[in-house]
Amino acid sequence: MKVAIVGAGLMGTGIAWPLSDNNHEIRLVGTHLDKxxxxxxKEQNYHPRLKRFLPDRxxxxxxxxxxxxLDGVDFLVSGVNSLGAHWIGKTISPYLLDGQKIIAVTKGLEASSEGELLILPDILYSELSKSIRDKVSLAAIGGPCIAGELAGRRQSCVVFASRDIETAKFLAKAFRTDYYHIWPSSDLLSLEVSVGMKNAYAMAVGMAQGALEKAGGxxxxxxxxxxxxxxxxAQGCTExxxxxxxxxxxxxxxYKLPGAGDLFVTSAGGRSVTLGKLLAKGHSYAEAQEIMKGETLEAVYIVQQMAQILSAKRTNTAINKGSIPLMExxxxxxxxxxxxxxxxxxFF
Amino acid sequence: MKVAIVGAGLMGTGIAWPLSDNNHEIRLVGTHLDKxxxxxxKEQNYHPRLKRFLPDRxxxxxxxxxxxxLDGVDFLVSGVNSLGAHWIGKTISPYLLDGQKIIAVTKGLEASSEGELLILPDILYSELSKSIRDKVSLAAIGGPCIAGELAGRRQSCVVFASRDIETAKFLAKAFRTDYYHIWPSSDLLSLEVSVGMKNAYAMAVGMAQGALEKAGGxxxxxxxxxxxxxxxxAQGCTExxxxxxxxxxxxxxxYKLPGAGDLFVTSAGGRSVTLGKLLAKGHSYAEAQEIMKGETLEAVYIVQQMAQILSAKRTNTAINKGSIPLMExxxxxxxxxxxxxxxxxxFF
Incomplete structure (x- = not known):
């Protein structure tokens, strides 16, 4: 099949490996940030962030x-991060065709202007033109998957979720290899909320490392x-x-792949953990932000969204004050x- | 209060720190393995395995x-490991008094001769003399707590469980400090099964490290x-x-302290992880056992118990074949x- 991936960062590009190994023709489109x-x-067939030559096709x-x-593709992959959900919806909308499927590595949630909890596939949907939005199927990937390991063909287990289970199954078949194991699910909401929140809790787990350094190691x-x-x-999983x-x-x-599994791998390192360490060592958020200038901090993004969701007159949530004290x-x-x-x- | 700890290994002794900081008088009794x-x-006030001088009192x-x-103590701590539950029951039985409370750092489960799933406090109970067993209260500790960190007064969060919640609350009050945080629970069964099984799954998590080494790093x-x-x-938590x-x-x-929390800390290192690494590097269990000769392998113990429970005509479990494939x-x-x-x- 023909596939377009929009967003050529780590995960957008990493997903090209199983697609390539399944003999699909892959078009990798960078965003304006990926020039x-x-x-x-184009020049060397080499991805400088993944530190790998691209696979075939x-x-x-x-x-x-x-x-x-995007011309004539069978399905699309949204490879942008949480902050790109609006952009990608607007950008691909004019080129979509009836019946196309779109799967996002983008994961997470966002607060609406009224503080309603929205999941990212719904943000993407809202940016599509009215004439096409109900004619395409949306799906998302969640679970513990470091892109560099996927590109290294390391064993990885993920969930593909779509409200339309047939879409999830179709895409799972297109991506599945002997190292990329996929469980289709129709529970898109549970997936997105779990994988979105885990970034904030990985930052919190990183705080233990910062506390250790502050205490003299x-x-x-x-x-x-x-x-x-x-x-x-454990408190992160509980919340x-x-x-x-x-x-x-x-x-x-x-306690499944998108919750405990994804939190485990995200807590093993990366930007969220680094930010947690800085905060626990005694830096204010403003100072930590300055130190990490230029990095996309998905943990911060999710905390900001949760702030709006918790403070708003909520229309679709019933999260009681005090029930998620770590997030608060x-x-x-x-x-x-x-x-x-x-x-x-x-806690607890 | 006066407290006796029976079993002077890492955890039995580690628990003396919060007791000491709460001004209890502590008697630390070694087993025949702790001479x-x-x-x-006795000679230097120094614990060679914890690498620390004992705290006051x-x-x-x-x-x-x-x-x-054991003369005149207000409560007892069982500090032996999973394999010592029978021994400690027999050993302390003659000295117990009406109304005493016993809390075990020992955690886990065992198969009865009929393959019934028994939790360790019930094993201890079964070894007490009939005249005293119903006059004492049993409790157990579960949750992520490396003994060396507790003895270093590092922040630790655990659950104290007893079928009699008042016993759990009484003991929690006796042990609680500003670094040892305790949640009382009446769900002794859920606690014991979670913390028992986690040893086997920590071994399995360690297999990823062995697989990496086998693949050339x-x-x-x-x-x-x-x-x-x-x-x-995630599969461990799911099972x-x-x-x-x-x-x-x-x-x-x-997904709470005794499950995901305890599995997280146990997966960070230790004997279970080492055994998993050896197996994944290609050693048979017999070879791995030889390499780790002399070590108490609680992961092996739990796997052996689960083997008996799964293969027996089960009287008190309904674990379906295929539902816990990793354990199988x-x-x-x-x-x-x-x-x-x-x-x-x-999986999943």
Whole structure:
């Protein structure tokens, strides 16, 4: 089949490996932020962020060439991050055809202007023109999958969710390889909320590392702070389950691939963890932001969205004040500039 | 209050720190395996495995001095590991008094001779003399708590469970400090099964590290195998939830302190992880056992118990064949000598 991937960052490009191994023809379209990546791909067939040569059957395109890239494709992949959901909806809308399927590596949630909880596929949908939006099928990928490992053909397990289970199954068949294991699901809401929230909690798990450094590191008998990290991890899973319950979704996602699994891999390192470390070492959010200037901080984005959702007169959620105390404190730190001071006794 | 801890290993001794900080008088009784530890404690006030001097108010005793140590104590701590539950029941029984409370750091489950699933506090109970067993209250501790960190007064969060919630609350009050956070629970069954099973799944998470080494380590672009580790982690939580459901316990423990939390900290290192690495690098269980000779392998113990529970005509469980495929494969590897070959497609 012919596939277009829009967004040539780590995950957008990483997903090209299983597609290539399944003999699909892949058109990789960079966004306006990916110009240098597409240049390198066109000139040397090399992706500078993934640090790998592209697999077979991938043709790179600049965003200006998107019409040509999207022409006649069987399905599309949205490879942009959480902040790109509006842009990609607007951008691909003019080229979509009746019956096309769109699957997003983009995951997460957003607050509407009224503070309603919206999931990203619905944001993308809202940006499509009225004439096409109900004629295409949307899906999203969630679960523990570091792009560099997928591109290295390391064993990875994910969920493909779509409200239309046949769409999820169709896409799973197109992507599935002996290293990329896929479970189709019709529970798009539970998937998106779990994988969205996990970025904030990975930041919180990272705070244990920062607390350790602040306390002078390993002590004379070799004690680290794994106990604290694990308590924060469990609280993160618990809060995900509570939000899922409050919005009428499935709380068991909290201990599956998109919950505990995705939180585990995200807590192993990366920008969210780095930000958590900086905050726990005593930096204010403003200082940490300055240190990490230029990085896309999805953990911050999700905390900001949750702040709006929790403070609004909520129309579609019933998240009680005090029920997600870790998230509530992260909101104070990120949006109100308060000092980090996690109250473990408010947990569970 | 006066407290006796029986078992002077890592966790039995680690728990002395919060007790000491709460001004209790502590008698630390070594088992017959702890002779060298008690010798060092008596002569130098130093615990050689924890690599720390004992806190104030701790008096060490050899097992031969147990009668003196247990005389007049307000409550007891069982500090032995899973394999010591029978021994400690028999050993303390003659000295117990009406109304005493016993809390175990020992955690897990065991198969009865009929393959019934029993939790360790019930094993301990069964070894007490009939005249006293119903006059004492039993409790157990679960949750992510590395002993060396507790002894270093690092922040730790745990659950104290007893079928008698007042016992759990009484003990929580006796142990609670500003670094040792305790949630009382009456759900002893869910706690024990979660924390018991997690040892087997931590071994499985460790297999991702072994698989990485076997594959030649980090690849040219820096890819590890965190995706695989996270998938196994999520499957472990999922299987814990399924067993909890099958035995009529609470599946939500899978994403709380005794489930995801305890699995997270146990997966960070230790003997279970080391064993998983060896198996994934290609060693048979017999070879791995030889390499780790002399170590207490709680992961193996739990897999052996689960083998008996799953194969017996079960009287108190309804765990369906195929519902916990990772555990079933671990059973094949440990008890039948099969080669490790995890089928990820059987997951979830």
């Amino acid at each position: 240098h990546i597409i240049k390198s791909c 991938v043709t790179p395109y600049y965003v200006e060439e998107i019409e040509q890239a 390993v002590d004379e008998a070799g004690a680290l702070m794994h106990n604290l990290a694990a308590a924060i991890f 995900i389950s509570r939000v899922l319950t409050a919005i009428g979704a499935d709380p068991s996602f909290a 404190h992260l909101i104070e730190v990120i949006t109100e500039g308060k000092s980090l001071d996690i109250n473990l006794d408010a | 060298h530890i008690i010798k060092s404690c 701790v008096t060490p005793y050899y097992v031969e001095e147990i009668e003196q140590a 980090v690849d040219e672009a820096g890819a590890l195998m965190h995706n695989l580790a996270a998938a196994i982690f 814990i939830s399924r067993v909890l459901t099958a035995i009529g316990a609470d599946p939500s423990f899978a 494969h671990l059973i094949e590897v440990i008890t039948e000598g099969k080669s490790l070959d995890i089928n990820l497609d059987a």
